[in-house]
Structure formats: structure tokens, C-alpha cells
Amino acid sequence: MSAHPDFQVEVYQNEFLPQGAAEVNAIVTVTSTGSGSASLSSSSAQPAAEVIIIDTSGSMHHPPTKLSAAKRATAAAIDALRDGVNFAVVAGTDIAELVYPPKLGMRGASMISREEAKRAVNALRADGGTAMGEWLLLAKELFATQSNPLRHAILLTDGQNVHERPKKLERILANVNGQFVCDCRGVGTDWEVKELRKIADTLLGSVDIVAEPEGLEADFRAMTTAAMGKEVADVALRVWTPQGATVKFVKQVEPSLQDLTERRVDSVPRSGDYPTGSWGSESRDYHVCIQVAPANVGDKMLAARVSLVASGGEVLGNGKVLAVWTDDTALSTKINPEVAHYTGQAELAQVIEEGLEAQRAGQIETATAKLGRAVAIAHESGHEDTAKLLAKVVDVEDAARGTVRLKRDVSTVDAMTLESRSQVTKRVGRKSGEGES
Structure with missing residues (x-):
């Protein structure tokens, strides 16, 4: 341990x-100042389990580079597993199929099992629909075969959950809640941010867009490496x-x-x-x-x-x-900088979401006001990453005042990237010794 x-x-x-x-x-x-178990030997690290879920619905073949990139990304994730970590791979369509191992359960990562899994992944073909709840249920079944406390899944999709009613997905999410952590990724622009965010939030994971299939490999490797660095589960x-x-x-x-x-x-x-x-x-x-x-x-x-x-x-x-x-009043009216900062970060996420919704609905005045407010908050809080994403959706005339004009032609990728990363926050700058425990 x-x-x-x-x-x-x-x-x-x-x-x-x-x-x-x-x-x-x-x-x-x-x-948490841990011992960095990702760099420890398998005998000294906390037991862990990993399930990789790949969308293999028919749309993953349009273009074919999507599925081939997903296969390479899955191989990279498998290679990033620590020796001995139990793992499985699931293919998702309107049903969930176990790709590796051949029978319900998980295999410990080794040179042999990694090669077997990669061969099985390489043979996958794209066909069928999309029912993400079924994928999550199979992941839960797989984790149930293990006693490992650290349970992590990656879910990749390129589309919307069209072969499953929203209420069914909600019931399944309630069923799998607390069973494992799941990071979700959408490749391309045909998936829905809110849908993946609902899954990720329920399962205490992250959601992000990988606009181009070529970016999947590095992203999968990074997610798996981060999962291998976890040391304490269910805190x-x-x-x-x-x-x-x-x-x-x-x-x-x-x-x-x-x-x-x-x-x-x-x-x-x-x-x-x-x-x-x-x-x-x-x-x-x-x-x-x-x-x-x-x-x-x-x-x-x-x-x-x-x-x-x-x-x-x-x-x-x-x-x-x-x-x-x-x-x-000098004491009672002083606003704590940390509280003020994060209240602003929450407002930033909210006005981005509301602004993009208004823009999609053609409500130009509302969209301009909301996204202008977002620009002002991002500027004030020094959130440069979000400011850069906003600048792809609006022309900024005065960042401090939030004076903006909506761009005439906004790419779907830019809008979805802003929406999927709107919940990512920037930590407030602190001087040493400001906290009290």
C-alpha cells in the first residue's frame, strides 16, 4: 500500500x-500532499480499476479517422496503466459490449494483457446507435467484480444519446452514482455538452471537447496517468x-x-x-x-x-x-477576496451558458449582454483561458466594461469549446499566511 x-x-x-x-x-x-503512487511500483500503490468506454456507433465512421483515433487513444490509455491495475474495455452502441477481457470481469495490466486488449480494440468496427446509460451499467457490473477502492472510467462519444430516453439515463445515473468516477470526452461537434456534463457531474468527473480526433491520444494518456496518481478513494x-x-x-x-x-x-x-x-x-x-x-x-x-x-x-x-x-462597519462590510472571487467565477460560468443559449435562440441583445458580462468577469479575475475562448465568439471592444459585439460567423467548435470549459475555474491569487485552519 x-x-x-x-x-x-x-x-x-x-x-x-x-x-x-x-x-x-x-x-x-x-x-493533499501524497506520495505520488503513479510513480511507485505496483506492489506499493493503492489497488485501482479502470474501464475505458469507446463509442463505436455508426457515426464514428464519419470520417473514419474518428474511430482509428479512438483506437490509438485507447491503446495509449492501456499503456499508461500501472502494472497490476485491473482494467476492461467496453464498446458502446445502442447496447454495451465487452471488448476485453472476453468474459465479465477485469484483467490485471501486464505486457501480455495489454497486447491482448489492444488487438481486441483494433478489431472494432463502427455500427449501431447510442445509448450511454447501457455503457455505464456495464461499467458498474465490471467494477462490481473487483474490490479495488479506486475506480475510474473514461467515456468517449461523438454523438447524442438518441437511443435512450432522458428519464432512463437519469435512472441509470442514480443507479451508478457513487460506484466510480467517470471523465467524459466528446470528439467532434455532434455531441451535446449538457448531456455529457450531467454524466460527468453525477460521477464526479470532468467533461471536455476534443475537437480533432488527433487530439484524443494525448488526452486519454493524460486522463489515465492522472487516475493512476490517485491514492485515497471515496473521500x-x-x-x-x-x-x-x-x-x-x-x-x-x-x-x-x-x-x-x-x-x-x-x-x-x-x-x-x-x-x-x-x-x-x-x-x-x-x-x-x-x-x-x-x-x-x-x-x-x-x-x-x-x-x-x-x-x-x-x-x-x-x-x-x-x-x-x-x-x-469597517470589519463587517469587508468582502473576503476568496469568497468574492469564486462568487464571480460561478457567475462567469452562468452568464456564458445563458449567453450561448440566447445566441442559439437568436436573441442577439441578451446574448451580447451576457457574453459581455462574461468578458468583464474574465478580465477582472485574470481568467486568461476563458478570455481567449470568449474572444473567438465575440469581438471585444472594452474588456473592463464588457463592451462586445457578437461575431457574425462563430464556428461550432469554438462555441462548444467555450461551453464545455465554462465550468473550469481559476484559483484566486493568495499571499502566504492568509488562511486559517
Whole structure:
């Protein structure tokens, strides 16, 4: 087994509230300093399992480079697996078929099994429809044959889920929720961002566009390598609140936006657990908002205790969210920079989505206003990546003011890239020693 990673929890907030205020906001930064099991020998690394799901519907043959690129990408992912990691490959059409191994189950990665799997993948042909829920159900069955705690899947598609009703996919997502983490990729421009985002969000994974098939190989290799670096599975953010206080929301806000509020599972008394998936050496930020009973000047309280908890109940780290009521307006009106920054990042994602929807609906005035606001937020927060993507959709006249004009001809690739990456956030700049744990 790998050495247990060290976790640190830091809380960034302005604990001072004016008299009568009833809402406490804090950014909780969790940092895991792991031992980097991706570079360890298979005997010392945490047991892991990987399922690679490739869309082999008929559209993957148009053009043929899509399927051939998907095959090369799958081969790259197989090569990136650590020796001994159990893996399987699934081909997805309107049904799910096990490509490797030949029977339900998984095989440990070795020189022999890798070559066998790559030969089986190379023989795939494109034909049939698309029913992603079926693919996920087979992945769940495959993971169920293993006791490995770290379970990761990659799902690649080039189209929409046309052979499955949305309600059926929702039922299947509820069924597989919590069973594994799944990163989703769309190749080309005929798939739907919202559809893949729903899958990725439910399964605590990422979603992205790979506009050109040639980009798949590097992307699959990177995703698999990242999965091999995970060391602790099924970690939860536990939020305890005192009598009279409740959790308004819990959201991951960095490296991407993910609302965990509805995912709460009540645990020990007055506490709820919010799933965060698997961890390696990394850092993430969470926005925690607590509703408290209004109090008088001079009153103080522990508004919440935030802990990181392993699946066995071990506490990996914790921090405190405080509330102090004051009549000093200089203290109570000061907005914490971390809270302000991530509130802006959430608005940025929202106005991009609303702006693109308005643009698709031909609502030019609304689209211009929303995307102009997005440009202003991206400029203010220094989110250069998003600013560059926005500049492919609008002509920017004044970034600071958000004055823009919609481009006459926007490529589908540029619009989908902006939409699929709109939830990716930029961390706020910090000076050392600003946090408190």
C-alpha cells in the first residue's frame, strides 16, 4: 500500500457580520500532499480499476479517422496503466459490449494483457446507435467484480444519446452514482455538452471537447496517468453545524464548478457528508455557506466544522468556520477576496451558458449582454483561458466594461469549446499566511 497522503484544510473567510446577519460564507481549501503512487511500483500503490468506454456507433465512421483515433487513444490509455491495475474495455452502441477481457470481469495490466486488449480494440468496427446509460451499467457490473477502492472510467462519444430516453439515463445515473468516477470526452461537434456534463457531474468527473480526433491520444494518456496518481478513494467533505444552523450550500469551486449540495448524506449527528471522489497530490477549493440564527453585537459562534473524512471514517483534516457579530462597519462590510472571487467565477460560468443559449435562440441583445458580462468577469479575475475562448465568439471592444459585439460567423467548435470549459475555474491569487485552519 502507498504511504497515506497528508491532508491540510484551510479556511478563508471574513467572520465579522453586522447585527442581524444570518449567512456565513467561507472558502475551504483542501490540499493533499501524497506520495505520488503513479510513480511507485505496483506492489506499493493503492489497488485501482479502470474501464475505458469507446463509442463505436455508426457515426464514428464519419470520417473514419474518428474511430482509428479512438483506437490509438485507447491503446495509449492501456499503456499508461500501472502494472497490476485491473482494467476492461467496453464498446458502446445502442447496447454495451465487452471488448476485453472476453468474459465479465477485469484483467490485471501486464505486457501480455495489454497486447491482448489492444488487438481486441483494433478489431472494432463502427455500427449501431447510442445509448450511454447501457455503457455505464456495464461499467458498474465490471467494477462490481473487483474490490479495488479506486475506480475510474473514461467515456468517449461523438454523438447524442438518441437511443435512450432522458428519464432512463437519469435512472441509470442514480443507479451508478457513487460506484466510480467517470471523465467524459466528446470528439467532434455532434455531441451535446449538457448531456455529457450531467454524466460527468453525477460521477464526479470532468467533461471536455476534443475537437480533432488527433487530439484524443494525448488526452486519454493524460486522463489515465492522472487516475493512476490517485491514492485515497471515496473521500467526503463533512460539515457539522451547531443547533440552529443549517448548510445552505456546498460547492466545489476549483479546479471546476460542481454543486454538491444535493449530494449530502447525513452522517454523525448534526453532520452531512458531501462526496469529493478520489484524491492524489492536489488541491481543491470548496465554497461553504451556512445559515445561522441572527445574533447581537459581541456574540460569537462556531458556525461550522469542516472535516475531510475517508470512507472508513478516519478524519484526514479539519477546519472551523466562525461567526462574530460586530457594529464596526469597517470589519463587517469587508468582502473576503476568496469568497468574492469564486462568487464571480460561478457567475462567469452562468452568464456564458445563458449567453450561448440566447445566441442559439437568436436573441442577439441578451446574448451580447451576457457574453459581455462574461468578458468583464474574465478580465477582472485574470481568467486568461476563458478570455481567449470568449474572444473567438465575440469581438471585444472594452474588456473592463464588457463592451462586445457578437461575431457574425462563430464556428461550432469554438462555441462548444467555450461551453464545455465554462465550468473550469481559476484559483484566486493568495499571499502566504492568509488562511486559517
